Amino acid sequence: MPREAPYLEVADSLRARILAGEWAVGSRLPSRAQLADEYGVGRNVTQRAMDRLIIEGLLEGRAGSGTYVRKPRERMRMVRSRHRELRGGSPFRADMKEREQAGTWEAHSQARVPAPAPIAERLAISLGDLCVTTRYEFLSDGRPVQLSESWEPMAITDGTPIVLPEMGPLAGMGVVERMHSIGVQVETAVEVPRPARATQAQANLLGISVGDLVLEIERTYYDSDGRPVETADIVVPDVRWEVAYEFGIDGAQ
Template sequence: MPREAPYLAVADALRTRILAGEWEIGERLPSRARLAEGYGVGRNVMQRAMERLIIEGLLEGRAGSGTYVRLPRERLRMVRSRRHERWGSPSDVMKERGRAGAWDSHSQVRVPAPEAIAERLAISPGDLCVNTHYEFLADGQPVQLSESWEPMAITDGTPIVLPEMGPLAGKGVLQRMRSIGVTIETVVELPRPARATQAQANLLGISVGDLVLQIERTIYDADGRPVETADIVIPDVRREVAYEFAVDQR
């Protein structure tokens, strides 16, 4: 079995001491040099360990002052509900617990569908799609990534070909598709736990290998045709996901 990286072992030990209350919230920790000497590691190892705890929200660095214990960062709740009328709408996604949020998006047109995406959309590999990348923020922190694919055979030549441009920009897949006569009937989501890749960690401000929730979402019209599929990545340290279902009273 490979040995755990030294900075992870130090981070675990420091985390245990912080959660046990050895240092109060708002209290400054000993210097990194002193902590490194106490754990018998180099300063670079201690630096990485403390940076990890800063990312987790247990510590905060103050320029010219030191490193302090901070109030644990609240995990925002993300509700996935069959009652949502704006599936895929960034503005709807960002309303959890009344938090103001923002998002950035970038779309490319005429992107050939990779084999796995083509299978999810019931099209042929290489068929042209619109590919959109989203990055979501809440309280200035990155909280979610999403990559969406829509077949151009459905939207090409219409005002909604670009999800974040045109008269229905930001309105979500349901409303956008309805405007061109396509009725959405079903949303299927497959949530899976995973570990953050290097690219995901860079965008989300977390560490490689940190726990994330990956949701594979596909939206179908009334004829059972897939009209959009997306991969959603949510860092566990920032968000908790709740699924809400209506009860059939019949």
């Protein structure tokens, strides 16, 4: 078996010592020079090891002070299931209401945006076909919860009251209910979750650090004919939320 990179070995050792309680929450770790001497490696190795543990959320760096054991943040569970789409209105607002929190969001839509190649493929339309794209920042009791960028083909919604998701009589009512109002029956949602690291822009909006773990969910809604009617990229900060999927079992006794 190939040997792990030295900084990963040091990170593994420091992680084990932190979890064993050698340094309590809020305690300052020895300097990277001291740790380099202890492990017999260069300072750049201990710096990379500590950077990795900062990304994982075990440590935090304080300018001019050092590196400290970070207080674990409470993680709440976000359940994604068919139940979300059966409550009417906004699934996000209903999710937050179940937690006795106020779910709100800020949104900005732009119409007549040519579909880039990845979006065109997901929506089964031609490259450059016109879409409405909407960027969302979702909040719970005023705190950022998740980000989303949604795309809807204008071939489906153009000339209808729902062409802009956050305007008109069904503003903020969710894709399923909005599409139903123009005779499009959404039947299936497909989600593809992928782990990622927060970009600078995502970190700024979510109030987390660059490089923090996030869950990126690629979601696409399909109508009863199997036609994609909306696709979105959702970003959830891992440090605050764990995402669980609930499945109904057909024919269960």
